[in-house]
Structure formats: structure tokens, C-alpha cells
Amino acid sequence: MTECPDDVLRDLLPEYALEALGTAASARVAAHLAECAACRAELALLGQVHGTLTRGVPRVDVAAVVAALPRPMPRPVAIPAARRWVMRPVWQYAAAAGLLLAAGSGVAWQRAAGGHAARLADSTLVQSAGRVQAVQATQAARAESGISFGGGLSDLSVDELQSLLGQMDTLRALPSSDPASMTPVIAMNEGGKTL
Amino acid sequence: MSELTRDIEPTPDIALIARWQRGDQRAATELVGRHAQALARFAVTQGIRDGVDELVQDTFVRAFHSLESFRADSSLRTWLFTILKRLVLDRQRSEQRQRSTVELDEEHAVQDFNALDGMVADETLLRVRQAVARLSPLQREVFTLRVTEGMPYTEIARVVGSTEGACRVHYHNAMRAVKEYLSDD
Known part of the structure; x- marks a missing residue:
């Protein structure tokens, strides 16, 4: 063939x-x-x-084969998006804790050092308290010893409290009290030599 | 099949698998109906005489148990044939072990494939069956998958664990051997 x-x-x-x-x-x-x-x-x-x-190939009973098949396994349920914040990496929590610690240390340092920023803060608070005292003459005695949160807040109105909080917000926005840069400034002449 | 319908693609197996995994039992029925008879043909051509139904069912049960691991880098049919081939080999080994402990007469010692000859009344069909029975097991697997299923060489290679080129050679050698056997009459 x-x-x-x-x-x-x-x-x-x-x-x-x-x-x-x-x-x-x-x-x-x-x-x-x-x-x-x-x-x-x-x-x-x-x-x-x-x-x-x-x-001579026998006919396969399709229904019998299907009846013997396993049931499909349910797929794993996806985690809802709203709960995913729980699954953040540990480093993010560590970074947040470090940030809070640094901020707290800064405030403590300011208060302990009594530097310019702290004095400025105190004067701001005194000014704020002074305004409140102008509104409420009954608080005049407290003005002599600076601001006082002990017991006096309950006597303030909502507007007065908001005013006080506004003043405190400006306090948080003060310039950094970190020491100025220590990089020396070197003056040079035209020949490139230091003066 | 008409020219018009020949090129229409049915729902892909992978889509039916996904439907079954979502709980659609009709998808399983469609998958089994699509491939069961081809698997039965392959089992018979590999010399399985009894329990073809059971073998096909075991193939599907095993396949469906591990459908999660089916990567679709080959067709589902090829994967099913691979599973069936392993089951056929297991059964043949089991039967050989039984034969080694039970004394059998000379008639049972011939190739399994010849045991189907009694079902073939036509002399020409008998000759064709004998011609195929004389092929080596690997040639017979390649030849029957090609002739009865029209399976591409790449898929045949996956089923029999060989290469595409080797399967092409096996097919053409098998075809030549069958022609020579039939022309010897």
C-alpha cells in the first residue's frame, strides 16, 4: 500500500x-x-x-456517575474591607507609637526647660484666661495666679470654652523649639580662601 | 455535523468547572456527558472487558476531588484520560497478580485485547482488531487516541508521558503496521 x-x-x-x-x-x-x-x-x-x-463499548450511565461525584467545596470567604484595618502590619503600629512618644517627649522637654516657647505658651494662655476673666468678673481672683483649670471650667459658657480651646490650638501650632542649626557659616574670599 | 455548527464553540470545560464549584449540578452532568463515552472507548481499547462503567466513574470521582488543582494548562479531557490510564494500569497490574496465583488455561494467557474478539462477528472487523492488538502497548495507546478521539499529538504526549514528535512517529509506524497486516490476506 x-x-x-x-x-x-x-x-x-x-x-x-x-x-x-x-x-x-x-x-x-x-x-x-x-x-x-x-x-x-x-x-x-x-x-x-x-x-x-x-x-461494543458500553453506554456509560451519566446520572450514576454524577450521583457519585463529591459535592463542591465552598470557597473561603473574603475578609470584609471594613475589618481590614485590624490586619495592618505591626510596623505601622510601632511607627504610630513612636510618633506619639516623640510628641509627648517634646512637650515634656518644653515644659521642663522653661524656654522661650514655653514662656510664650504661658503668656498665650494667660492672655486667653484674661479674656475669659473679662467676660466673667467672678473669675478675677484666679487671674492673679495665672490660668487655672481647677473648678473654673464648669463656670464657663460653651462659647467661652470654645474660645479657650481655639487659643490652645494656636499653642500647638507654635514654631518648633528645637535648637537652631549648628552648621558653621564660613565666609570665603574670591580666591576661595577662608576669611 | 453541518458546516455551520462545526465551528461553534461549546461552553468551555473550564467554565463548566467554575459553575460546578459554585454549586451548579447541571454543569457536572454536562461535563460527564461530554467526556464519559470517550473514556469508555479508551478503556475498552486498552483491553478492559468488565467494569468499564466503574472505571469511568472512578476517573470522574478522582478528577472532581482534585479539581482545585486542575491548572487548565492542558484540556480537561486530556487530564481525564491521564487519570483513566493510571486506573487502567492499576487494574491490569492487579489482574496480573491474581493470574500469578491462579492457574489459568492457555486461552487466558493471550493478550487482553484479544478477549474482545468474540464480540466481533464480521471477519473484516476481526482482522482490524487483530492488527491493532499486535501493536506495542504504547503504539496502541497513541493510535487509538488519534483514531478514535482525534486527539492532537501534544495532548496524546501528555496522556502517554512522551513527546509530541515521538507520538507522531508511533502513530505513523502503527498505521503502517496495521496496513501491512491487513494487506497480508
Whole structure:
């Protein structure tokens, strides 16, 4: 039995026999078959082999197979977005704690040093307290010893309290009390020598 | 199948798998119906005589148990054939062990494949079956997957654990051997 020398076309014959080729490939094989007796003979043999091998194959009971299948496993539920903040990395909490500690240390240092910023803060608070005292003459005695939070706040109105809080906010916005830069300024002449 | 319907793509297996995983039992029915008969054909061509149904069912049960690990780098059908092939080998080994302990007559000592011959009445069909039975096990696997399923060489290579080029050679050698056997009449 002779064989077709066109291996590519011969390789397509099983799919052609099963009608599994696309339209274009199928038309190409059909055109080749019209001219090639060897491929026609091989196609006939493929049909015989297919008929023989598939003969006597029992019909599978699809319903019985499906009944024996496992149930699908539920997929893990995604964590709601609202709760994701709990899962932040530890370093973020550590950084936040460090920031708070640094801020607290700064305030403590200001108060302990009694420097310019602290004095400015005190004067601001005194001014604020003075305004409150102007509104409430009954607080005049307390003005002599500076501001006092002990017991006097309950006597203030809402507006007065808000005014006081506003003054405290300006206190937080004061310039940094860090020491000035110590970088020396070196003056140089035109020749590049230090003066 | 008409020219018009031939090129229409059915719902991909991977989409049916996703539907089944969401609890759609009809998707499982469609998947089993799509592949069960091809698996049964392959089992029979590999010499399985009894319990083909059971073997096909075991294939699907195993596959569905591990569908989470199916990566779709090959087709589902190829994956199913790979599972079935392992089950067929397991069964054949088990049968061989039983044979080694039970004395059998000469008729049972011939190849399993020939045991189906009694079902074939037509002389021509008998000759074709004998021609295929004479192939080596690897040639027979490649040849039957190509002829009965139209499986591409790349997929056949995955099922039989070989290369695409080697499978092409096995197929053409098998075809030549079958032709020669039938032309000897």
C-alpha cells in the first residue's frame, strides 16, 4: 500500500474522519482527497478502525456517575474591607507609637526647660484666661495666679470654652523649639580662601 | 455535523468547572456527558472487558476531588484520560497478580485485547482488531487516541508521558503496521 508524501495532510485525516476540523482545514483536506488515492484509502481504513474499536463499548450511565461525584467545596470567604484595618502590619503600629512618644517627649522637654516657647505658651494662655476673666468678673481672683483649670471650667459658657480651646490650638501650632542649626557659616574670599 | 455548527464553540470545560464549584449540578452532568463515552472507548481499547462503567466513574470521582488543582494548562479531557490510564494500569497490574496465583488455561494467557474478539462477528472487523492488538502497548495507546478521539499529538504526549514528535512517529509506524497486516490476506 503506497503512502502519500504529504505528511501534513495525512496528519489531518483522523480529525477529518471525525469531522473535528474547522471549515478551512476541512476544505483543504477534501481538495487533497479528490486527487490522492493513497489518502482516500487511508481515510477508509481509519473509518474501519474507528468502527471496530468503538464497537461494543458500553453506554456509560451519566446520572450514576454524577450521583457519585463529591459535592463542591465552598470557597473561603473574603475578609470584609471594613475589618481590614485590624490586619495592618505591626510596623505601622510601632511607627504610630513612636510618633506619639516623640510628641509627648517634646512637650515634656518644653515644659521642663522653661524656654522661650514655653514662656510664650504661658503668656498665650494667660492672655486667653484674661479674656475669659473679662467676660466673667467672678473669675478675677484666679487671674492673679495665672490660668487655672481647677473648678473654673464648669463656670464657663460653651462659647467661652470654645474660645479657650481655639487659643490652645494656636499653642500647638507654635514654631518648633528645637535648637537652631549648628552648621558653621564660613565666609570665603574670591580666591576661595577662608576669611 | 453541518458546516455551520462545526465551528461553534461549546461552553468551555473550564467554565463548566467554575459553575460546578459554585454549586451548579447541571454543569457536572454536562461535563460527564461530554467526556464519559470517550473514556469508555479508551478503556475498552486498552483491553478492559468488565467494569468499564466503574472505571469511568472512578476517573470522574478522582478528577472532581482534585479539581482545585486542575491548572487548565492542558484540556480537561486530556487530564481525564491521564487519570483513566493510571486506573487502567492499576487494574491490569492487579489482574496480573491474581493470574500469578491462579492457574489459568492457555486461552487466558493471550493478550487482553484479544478477549474482545468474540464480540466481533464480521471477519473484516476481526482482522482490524487483530492488527491493532499486535501493536506495542504504547503504539496502541497513541493510535487509538488519534483514531478514535482525534486527539492532537501534544495532548496524546501528555496522556502517554512522551513527546509530541515521538507520538507522531508511533502513530505513523502503527498505521503502517496495521496496513501491512491487513494487506497480508
